[in-house]
Amino acid sequence: MDLILGIALALAGFYMAWNIGANDLANAMGTSVGSKALTIKQVIIIASFFELTGALLFGGEVTDTIAKGIVPLDSIIAVSPDIVAVGMLGAILAAGFWITLATVYNLPVSTTHSIVGSVLGFGIVCAIYGIIAFSDIHWGVMVGIVASWLLSPLLGGVIAYIIFYVVRKKFLVKTEDVPGIEKKFIFLQVVTACFVAFSHGSNDVANAIGPLYAVYNMYGPYSFNLMNALLLLGGLGIVVGLATWGYKVIDTVGNKITELTPTRGFSAQFATAAVVLAHSFVGLPISTTHILVGAVIGVGLAGGLSGINLKVLKSIGLSWIVTVPVSALTSGIIFYILALFFL
Template structure:
């Protein structure tokens, strides 16, 4: 059992590293795309703020991932640990492949689908009734996945439109953009903090489940592992996805980057407060598309958007099936 706990902690750290490499990176990509921050500055600022968000505000969503989907209190502790390990490994492997191909996939979708796969696998073995899976919570999570990019896009569209109508018509555009270059440093910190607060749960939730955590208070050291893993992933491999989101969807100026980041961070932080594991990736990409549409549909690279959306569609079934397969294998041999 101690070996299983150790493997789960390592898998959680690996998952946190993946979150930093893929999800956290794209949360700061707009600052790089608008040239408000250099790549090195993005990595330093992002790593610090991601850690702070994860450590100080990450406990609410951890609870949802830990026991909101699969009623772990009804299962043998050994199976819970195996299931948590399976979920972490399957989600992590999928995200690693996506990051390699520079695709900004959702780590939230990955881990939620993987935890669902764990639940379905136990149900297939007769250890859990399928209707005991918290389908109501799953429904709310899936609904939040749909709402968050739309809300982010709408909010970013409105913010950028207000900036364009109130400032561009009164002042020199270059002067306005230069001012927002500095303001965007603030929103970059805001979005990184918000992302850490929400998406750290994708790593810490299964760890908390494996430890038998059932209450609202997540152990501090669990959040510490998550925060450190995200920061390391951001610093070591985050540049791959930063390029896709920051440069390839639409041309980003400081005012557009500010609008997208502010909209994303506000949406994600609100979701963290409500304990909902939404997709920062979807929200940010939706926000970037929103500011792009404010300049006309022609300014959005639809081919890149289609490629990103295709990877989103694949996330849930692939992570779910992979989790079922890994769980089935581990139960046999461990």
């Protein structure tokens, strides 16, 4: 692999991880800030440890899916390994550009959607040029991933609603000291914030380093554990992204969708973390953003539809719809341009 291309891939991977921290992890932790259980500084400290731990312990399975499960890389490698290297570079850049744009407008979008759409765009361009057949793309895997995207917000919302319903019935309704109960739940929300950061690291770090692993693995073997090295790179990038730019999306999720209290924040976070970690165990890339927003809506609906800011939800929903096609199209264009220089 060309040295310049190898360095460009590493930098692009870190840039993508930085975007994930600024947008995806920021929205996952936004409920803790919105309910005032934690400050932004405290969230950064918690995320630094648990995000890296989740990535290193459980990030490998989802990374493998992103790296190999969507496009038949072996068939492309048989033609030229450099095609994969350039294509994955284009995919990472396309996903990163889209997430950066979304963060500018304070919109929590799915980094999983972004990278999966971008890798798919690379595969479609390869099919257009006859490098692979359209039928070679793993459409069955795509269907499974897309189905999980549709079900996960609903699942997160239902679980969060149930948890908050139980909490409200068992604790809030039976006391006159609601502020006191809310104060006691701050500790539980801190615990679930750790759980969210851990589960996020186990799943979403793959969005940054999955394409890198696919490329570097072609040119191995290495004297070090490639997977762990890339997981560490991705985890560090995510933490830096949260620390430097995460405040924008934290404000949207924590303050603009619905009013959050420690009991509501706890319910939303626990539901989100549980669903994400379950998907990580089976190696299925899932959108933490979709689950968390679904969970926040779930606890908001427990107080009636009037408790939800539908205008904000409309903007978020529109950004979700266009993420995959925009990422795929941008990836195809960038791949075509990069191919003129590297292939």
